Amino acid sequence: MKAVVVEQYAPIDQIELKDVPMPPVAAGQLRIKVHAAGIGFVDGLKVQGLYQTKDPLPFTPGTEFAGVVDEAPDNAAGYVPGMRVMGMARSGALAEYITVNAEAVHPLPDAVAAEVGASFRANYLTAHYALSARAMLAAGEQLxxxxxxxxxxxxxxxxxxxxxxxxxxxxxxxxKRDFARAHGADAVIDYTQPNWRDALKELTGGHGADVIFDPVGGEISVQAFRSIAWRGRHLVVGFAAGSIPALPFNLPLLKGGALLGVDLAQIPTREPDVQKRLMAELTSWLAEGKLKPVVGRVFAFADFRDAFKAMQTRDALGKMVVRISS
Ligand SMILES: NC(=O)c1ccc[n+]([C@@H]2O[C@H](COP(=O)([O-])OP(=O)(O)OC[C@H]3O[C@@H](n4cnc5c(N)ncnc54)[C@H](OP(=O)(O)O)[C@@H]3O)[C@@H](O)[C@H]2O)c1
Known part of the structure; x- marks a missing residue:
């Protein structure tokens, strides 16, 4: 089968598609024929060996996928060949087949395309966990x-x-602001402008943001915290801008504010019940059509490098997806 293989940590241009053996499948596991894989910012860091944790070499990048069950040796957890599923793994999704434990997948509703399924778990679970389980975002609050x-x-x-x-x-x-508005934002701000905090103050009627969802980092994070409402919650999600900000400790004191960390990778082991509840909620919103995960751009398997480059050049809108097979 074909797979993207990282033999040395390197820029994405040096990474290639290779012929590799089919992954074996043991009892309790499923082999999935991958139809689509979702790529996140973290995948680009992992390929270069720049992420906090390093995948042992060689490895196949890609943590999110959707496809059909190819083999289920003992009908693990009720899955049988041909069932449509979506799932997450530590790595391995940029390949024609992936083997995972049965707990790593969820059924993919018939009405939901593989590209959508592959865009779903990491980002929506992160967002739901951050906003609901950490910040306790309430209706009517300003986010x-x-x-x-x-x-x-x-x-x-x-x-x-x-x-x-x-x-x-x-x-x-x-x-990007039009894109956010089209997907439900009530108001938008250009935070590259020096006076963006004044615009925020005006938009919130002088109140500030009750909750800040922050996957960007750098100086913007400290500026945003300065505009937090009393008892506000600032969610530390990521550092796409490249630098980890240092927050002066007097600011949480003056604002009565809280800094809350969010790490998707630790939810399954540290809070399995919370993960189960949030995933059940997300999948029912998905099946009911209440939640329509955003697929930004879809790339052919041979063009997988372009999916990484879109994020690295700050050019991506929504989730980048690679179509592996049909
Ligand atoms: N904690 C967790 O569990 C968790 C889960 C998922 C993702 N993350 C993290 O969240 C961050 C975003 O991930 P993503 O997959 O959503 O990435 P993405 O699609 O590329 O989005 C990142 C956004 O950051 C902004 N940005 C600002 N400076 C940037 C720069 N120098 N280069 C690239 N983007 C820049 C861009 O928006 P503007 O151009 O509008 O500024 C961009 O839309 C990453 O750091 C990732 O590791 C964390």
Whole structure:
């Protein structure tokens, strides 16, 4: 089968599609024929060996996928060949086949395309966990989403709306702000402007943001915290801008504010019941059509490098997806 193989940590241009053996499948596992794989910012860091944790070499990148069950040796967890599923793994999704434990997948509703299924779990679980389980976002509160047109940002815009918040989307270009508005933002801000905090103050009637969803980092994070409402919650999600900000400790004191960390990778082990509840809620919203995950761009398997480059050049809108097979 064909798979993207990282033999040395390197820029994406040096990574290639290779012929590799089919992954074996053991009892309790499923082999999935991958139809689509979702790529996130983290995948680009992992390929270069720049992420906090390093995948042992060689590895196949890609954590999110949707496809059909190819083999289920003992009908693990009720799955049988031919069933449509979506799932997450530590790596391995940019391949024609992936083997995972049965707990790693969920059924993919018939009405939901594979590209949508592959765009769903990481970003929407992160956003839902952050906003519901950490920030306890309440209906009527004002939510500021930084990097709102990116993969996890647009998920936070949509989940924020579903939870009844007023969503203010911050993004760097008119196209990105239109994109955020089209997916439910009530108001938008150009946070590349020096006076963007004045615009935020005006938009919130002087109140500030009750909750800040922050996958961007850098100086913007500290500026945003300065505009937080009393008892506001600032969610630390990521550092797409490249630098980890340092927050002066007097600011949480003066604002009565809280900084809350969010790490998708630790939810399954540290809070399995919360993950189960949030995933059940998300999949029922998905099946009912209440939540329509945003697929930004779909790339052919041979063009997988372009999916990574779109994020690395700050050019991505929504989630980048690679179509592997049909
Ligand atoms: N904590 C978790 O569990 C978790 C889960 C998912 C993702 N994340 C993290 O969240 C961040 C975003 O991931 P993503 O997949 O949503 O990425 P993405 O689609 O590329 O979005 C990132 C956004 O960040 C903004 N940005 C600002 N400076 C940037 C720069 N120098 N380069 C690229 N983007 C820049 C961009 O918006 P503007 O152009 O509008 O500024 C962009 O839309 C990453 O750091 C990722 O590791 C964390």
């Amino acid at each position: 500021l989403v930084l990097g709102a047109a990116g993969g996890v940002g647009i998920a936070a815009v949509q989940i924020g709306r579903l939870l009844g918040a007023r969503v203010i989307a911050a993004a760097s270009t008119p196209e």
